[in-house]
Amino acid sequence: MNTVSYVFGDNLYLNITNRCMMACPYCIKHKWANKFKGNDLKLEKEPSCEEVIEAIGDPKKYNEVIFCGYGDSLINLESVKEISKWIKENSGKVRINTAGLANRYYGKNILPELKGLVEVISISLNGSNPKEHNELNHPMFKEESFNEIIKFAEEAKNHIPEVVITAVEFPGFDISKVEKIAKEVCVRFKMRPYLNNEY
Numbered sequence: 236m237n238t239v240s241y242v243f244g245d246n247l248y249l250n251i252t253n254r255c256m257m258a259c260p261y262c263i264k265h266k267w268a269n270k271f272k273g274n275d276l277k278l279e280k281e282p283s284c285e286e287v288i289e290a291i292g293d294p295k296k297y298n299e300v301i302f303c304g305y306g307d308s309l310i311n312l313e314s315v316k317e318i319s320k321w322i323k324e325n326s327g328k329v330r331i332n333t334a335g336l337a338n339r340y341y342g343k344n345i346l347p348e349l350k351g352l353v354e355v356i357s358i359s360l361n362g363s364n365p366k367e368h369n370e371l372n373h374p375m376f377k378e379e380s381f382n383e384i385i386k387f388a389e390e391a392k393n394h395i396p397e398v399v400i401t402a403v404e405f406p407g408f409d410i411s412k413v414e415k416i417a418k419e420v421c422v423r424f425k426m427r428p429y430l431n432n433e434y
């Protein structure tokens with residue numbers, strides 16, 4: 236409980252909030268007993284920026300420091316900005332994994348606020364159309380979410396050096412359609428394996 240950071244491979248992952256703009260039925264949050272890569276990511280309270288920075292230690296030790304969750308870190312935008320600024324000042328590289336709904340959530344374009352702080356943004360798009368995306372992920376903005384995420388990915392290219400669209404290989408889900416969307420948006424596509432209760 237209260238795992239704020241954990242190492243996986245060459246990267247350090249940050250868990251700064253369990254809040255999210257989606258309520259995916261497959262999310263580990265429904266079964267916290269299932270650890271993510273051996274880590275219990277349930278937060279009793281969200282860590283302060285100072286606590287996260289202390290948990291990071293030396294960001295140069297890692298290939299990337301990744302805001303991941305379980306939860307969408309961009310729901311805690313001010314902390315993401317403050318922590319990312321510190322990571323950059325200490326020669327680290329920042330990636331954000333997100334559901335891509337932050338602009339809709341805040342009702343404004345937040346991406347310019349991340350300029351110069353974040354090297355990579357990885358946007359999860361599990362669903363190849365509004366209906367399928369809504370059914371698979373239960374997003375806050377229902378079927379409107381799908382187009383919001385695509386707009387977010389397009390806009391992200393103006394502010395963040397590397398934009399990636401990712402999709403999980405769910406059984407029965409035609410992932411090639413999401414790959415095609417990524418191509419149309421002109422961003423890199425990354426397929427992620429389906430691991431029961433992981434994302």
Ligand code: SF4
Binds near residue numbers: 257262306334434
């Ligand atoms: S986007 Fe991630 S953290 Fe949010 S509900 Fe879905 S699986 Fe959970």
